[in-house]
Amino acid sequence: MKLRDLQRQLAALLPDARAAGGESALELLSQGNDAPRLISATLLEEGLFRAQPVVGAPVPAFRAFLDGTQKTVVASYTGGGVALLSGSVAAVVRQRRDNRLYTWRAPVVETRIYAPRAHLASVTWSTLEEHYSGVLVDTTAGATDLIAHPFALRDAAIQKVRSHREQMEQRLAEQWCDAERDPLLIDGGISGSARVATSEIAVGVVKSHFTLYVHNDNLRTVLSLKHRERSSVFRIPSASRSTVASWYLRLRDPSGHDPLWGLVRAEIAIPDALEMANIGKRADEVSQWVLAEVSPLALPDSRWDKMVYGVRDCEEYLRAIA
């Protein structure tokens, strides 16, 4: 649904509502980044947590890349000044053939309307629910301590949109894992979907490091990883998500940059008990795959030090269609 169409509809449904002026994505304004955290993780590889070079030349093994985008904008304000938001999410798998990237199956594009039910007049909510059944999301649902501050409401909406995006990405990743046999590089973690988190062909590459799964000396080890070095493999447990194996990998020479420059965290499925002894070799193998994707550079994206080109291609594609 186009924003203008939505604004027209809302103006008709809610006479006291007024359309928002701009179309700036709220994600750009939101301060709601996750708080930095250090979390301990269980080592899966034998020996101490350490840095080790990735043995062997980069191997181009990924046949596809998966990424998603989201965009949240204010559609209208109710008479009471509460923002009614439009959140669009999209996800795509871009498959590589003859060095070129093409869309695998169809991309997923969905738009939902986000409103804080607890802060709306009941007649307003019921009017919205009547017309937008199935795409209306209550941003206050399940939140007991959500205050009425517009920023808080905005951040809550953005979280809901993010959740929606992750669902879309997981849905596509599951389809890939069910249908294909070649490795898929997923931008972000793979633990959100049990099917993906246990697939041998799904590899998650996480660029953000608000949460670091190391402490003390191990943290120093990670921050001082050199180009083409990886950390030992560790387990990331989660109560709500699947458990996966992970390790840090330095994609580029960090000389002259901050310690997180060129640093990514890879996620793969936990091998079964028989294969657990070879988890290090598996980490080397997957690291070779990821290192093969450092070129071409993902410039001009500002995250190019950590982003592989296939993921950038997904984003550009979604920007064009979503």
Place this chain on the structure above:
Amino acid sequence: MTPIQPLGRVVATERRPNTPHEFHFWTALDSPVGIGTIVRVVGRDPVNGVIPNVYGIVTEGFSWTDLASPLHDVMGHDGSPADSPVHQTSRAEIRLYTAAVLRHIPEEPLQPVPMGTVFLADEADVEIALRMDGYLKEGSHTGIPVGVYRAGGTDAPIYLDADFLIGPEAAHLNITGVSGLATKTSAVEWLLQSIFTHFPEQKGSIAAVCFNVKGPDLCFLDLPGEIDDNDRLLYEQCEVPPTPFNDVQYYAPYKSDGVALNTLRSNEALLENVTPLTWGLREVLQYAEVLLNKDDIDAKADALIDFIKENVLDKRFADPMLERPHTVTSFADLDAWFKDVLRALEKKDDQSWRTHHVATIRKVRNRLSNISLRCKGLVADDGATSDLPFGSFSDRTVYVIDVAGVEEDAQDLIFARVVTKLREHLEKRDLGVQHVVVFVDELNKYAPGDGPETYVRKMLLDIAERGRYLGLVLFAAQQFRSQVHRRVVGNSGTALYGRMDGDELATPGYAVLSPAIKTKLATLEKGQLMVRHPHFTQPIFVRFPRPAVMRGRDGVSQYPAAQAPTLHSAVLRTLRQLDPAITLGWLQDVTALATDEEILRARNDVVRTRPTDVRKVFSAHFRATVAPRTAARPNTPAPLPAGPADDPYGF
């Protein structure tokens, strides 16, 4: 039948919007689109209930990747092109093309090109796009194939409209291109073949007069040349037989010795259709101003020349002051007349004669007498004339006038007189054909954009501006179009461009062409042309076959020019065209006591008068000679009787 696959999609942005005359589209990286490709856009939304179709020709191409800066690629390769890492993924890349609109269907309302799907134009599309459907339809077929459009697997013959190439709606053709890349002369030869094949019968007869101004270019048009299978295919597609011209007549003046013809087509085997081109005083005096510059021809001199033309030339002229009556038919006669006039003035010690001042008379005598020297070989002192068959031109015949080896003045004279005679006869409708194509190369020289006004340039301007009403069509070629008079090129309805020089393309006349079109023009292969024609709203690129005639250098190699003939053999060759029974022995006997000049004069007289009894008229020019007899042995007296052996007085 598989559906036609789209080639691309129309795109427009605020920065790069589409207009009614230009649009943009992108294609796959491996699409066969190139500069000059004709495409068809099928609109998305109907207008007045009709889905619009827009035809365009690609004029510019762009390509880029998602790189924001070239520096990023350098970084991606660690600064070393040789040691570049293996890219597993090629960057996203676009091929974006700009096309100039050829035609909208429907034509109204004229709107910006809509968003839509782009297809390669097929043969039928090309016909519509170039508005050829208007003159290729049954019943009014006036199409003249100029070549074949080839792009993306589409081969489509491109037709010029005879009404706009030969007249009367528009006319004339101008072709430009650098020398040596077989565009100008070859293209004209091919186009003449095409015209002779396809010129509609209802439009009448047509002939061509070609001036061979350099080398042996046009000297072998009636002999077959080498063509390959690609050429044959082009001939087949254009429905033109791959054969040399059926009827070609060659004309060339003599060399200055008056004996040998001044042409590279002088091989004995090819002389059958070569005719000398010689003019006498009458022919030259009509065009005296061609050879006399403005300093020569002031009002007084002009008046005297007019007086001579009206009162002296070809008439019996008597004046009490002159020693004798004069009948001036040749330069020799004219010189005798001048001498008589000047002698009379000196005798009377007078300064003027019949209002003409003695200085003017001397000046005009000097200039006119000089003509026969400057144009020796073409102009005969004795008034002999051998000319083109004005009045009996034949349909589909090429008349080649070889002026390649002739002095510049003589070239100008030949050109001016022939074209003027053509115009005169076409005005009177008694040339023998209704249309004549005149091919002139080196137009830079004959109709320059700057420099002094010359008779030849005035005449070319006249043809360019008025020739189409008469059926006199100018096909002109030059290396630098920008240096030709604007009115000459401006009046050419059709323009062809071969490989172009970069400096020439930088001149303002080519500003309307896109940089990509200019680049293509600067790199055109042999056998390719860019065509502009009144029906085509944009220039079109075509391929044309090699003309099926022997190339000049092949002709010279296969038919080497004859050695300079002796006087007798040259005269014999000429006389035998009139009387094949004449033998060298007879000729030598008849001319045994004659000088070279007397023999040539007799030959010229025979050529001019073309008598029934060639031997009689020719031999009448020479002094009677005693019939040769074998000397008889004189009678010797009877020998004296032998003396006695003992004769004491004997020796």
